[in-house]
Amino acid sequence: MVNQGVTDKQLQLLQDMTGVFRPSVLTTLMGVSGAGKTTLMDVLAGRKTNGHIEGDIRISGFSKKQKTFARISGYCEHNDIHSPQFTVRESLIFFAFIRLPKEVDKTTKTLTKLQTFVEEIMQLVELENLRVALVGLPRVTGFPTEQRKHLTIVVELVANPSVVFMDEPTSGLDARATAIVMRTVHNTDNTGRTVVCTIQQPNTDIFASFVEQVKGAEEEVELIGYMDQFSDKS
Secondary structure, three states: OOOOOOOOOOOOOOOOOOOOOOOOOEEEEEEOOOOOHHHHHHHHHOOOOOOOOOOOOEEOOEEOOHHHHHHHEEEEOOOOOOOOOOEHHHHHHHHHHHHOOOOOOOOOOOHHHHHHHHHHHHHHOOOHHHOOOEOOOOOOOOOOHHHHHHHHHHHHHOOOOOEEEEEOOOOOOOHHHHHHHHHHHHHHHOOOOEEEEEEOOOOHHHHHHOOEEEEEEOOEEEEEEEHHHOOOOO
16 A cells, blocks of 8 residues: 555544633533544443543542543443343442442442442432332333433442543434433532533433533534523523
């Protein structure tokens, strides 16, 4: 290829990115498909390791250390991996056992205390009425799509993260289902956590629900500011 005059040129997906994600603030990375939303979020979360990445990421003013950051952050995948044979409560207790850090005292990980902790989480995200419901198989039995996305968020919360990343939590949902999931998202950031979501085509209600927006256009992503700058309300 080089002999034919074709030079090796790396594709640059993101450039000149600067921004701040704040506690108790819901921020979205918004843009069309291919704008770099998920790429940016994966870089921030430490999930993107291939290619050439440079720059400085800081947590509360300190340089980010991935091993430490992985323990205080959660990542809600676009696709869920829930066991169909578990109830909601069983799923959360199971993930609490394997996700809570080893530094947590063993007495805290007793079944009774975990059950109490899980009950508090379910109340926080309004899932307590489904505690004994079977998760089931996607589009076959059990939970509909919005409840599965709901559970995906809650599974990350049982690890008690300070930062939560969500990959398109409203994708494929109708208006009613979207409202249910977004209420869960807001309940999450109201606890003092930093929440970052990717979203492709938000409707007016979803757009207004985010406090800060980061917009992607073609191959670039830019911060466009706080939502009160775009509100018509005085």
